[in-house]
Amino acid sequence: MSGDFGSKNVIDQQEYDAFCHFLATACGIILGENKQYLVSSRLDSLMKANGIVSLAALVQNLKEYPGSKIYIAVVDAMTTNETSWFRDSYPYGFLYEQLLPDVVDKHKNLRIWSAAASSGQEPYSISIIVDEFLENRRLSLTSVNIVATDISQSVLSSAKEGVFPQSSLDRGMSQARIAHYFDEKDSLWRIKDEIKRRITFREFNLLGSFSALGKFDIIFCRNVLIYFSSDTKKDILARIAGALNPLGYLVLGGSESIANYSDSFNIVRLKNGLVYQLKE
Structure with missing residues (x-):
């Protein structure tokens, strides 16, 4: 050239x-x-x-x-990609209606991994759902830890700030949630500390070892496997299975599937989508 x-x-x-x-x-x-x-x-x-x-x-x-x-x-x-708040909605409905009640009943400690956190909309959406669940049910958890990772340093730096323009909030965030969970300053919206404090942001490459991350109740790995080769998909899915607690859940993107790549999960069909549960 x-x-x-x-x-x-x-x-x-x-x-x-x-x-x-x-x-x-x-x-x-x-x-x-x-x-x-x-x-x-x-x-x-x-x-x-x-x-x-x-x-x-x-x-x-x-x-x-x-x-x-x-x-x-x-x-x-x-590696920087588009994202939005409460993307596809059904994973967040599942989190609110099924996973959170199960965790409250069993062990009171919740760990969630947002494996492709991008500029933060996904982990913040997860934290908001946790907050709404605890507030509406008048319940409590001993600990809630949301680990948000991405390979991109620049988007993680932005995510950690938790500051968004109106144009970002227009993509999936209701006015009621904006009023409840954000503070406005200079035409920007800053997410409140009680939502941020549950989240740990860290730079992470999915090709690396997962062992230092610990175990999770649910892993969101959405709209990222589509960029990998078949062998890499198999490898990542095998290590995701190893990073889940017994009967833990995996959420992929709406167009992604584990078919031909992993037999470690059962399909859980929801009203508008599906998630995968680790086999016993």
């Missing part, structure tokens, strides 16, 4: 293949064929800002300086 990265020149196939290999090795994401336009749109400004004139030069830089600012920025750019 010659000229500026942002020009209309086509990315050389060899350069593209080398970048795809880097991305698969670094974070497990499989771009597939004919996604040169995506690479170009997400990396153009980053490469220009750092004086990198070709994708081949970028890949060489990433190999020579793993963990550098450019390396982190590239992973951030290629």
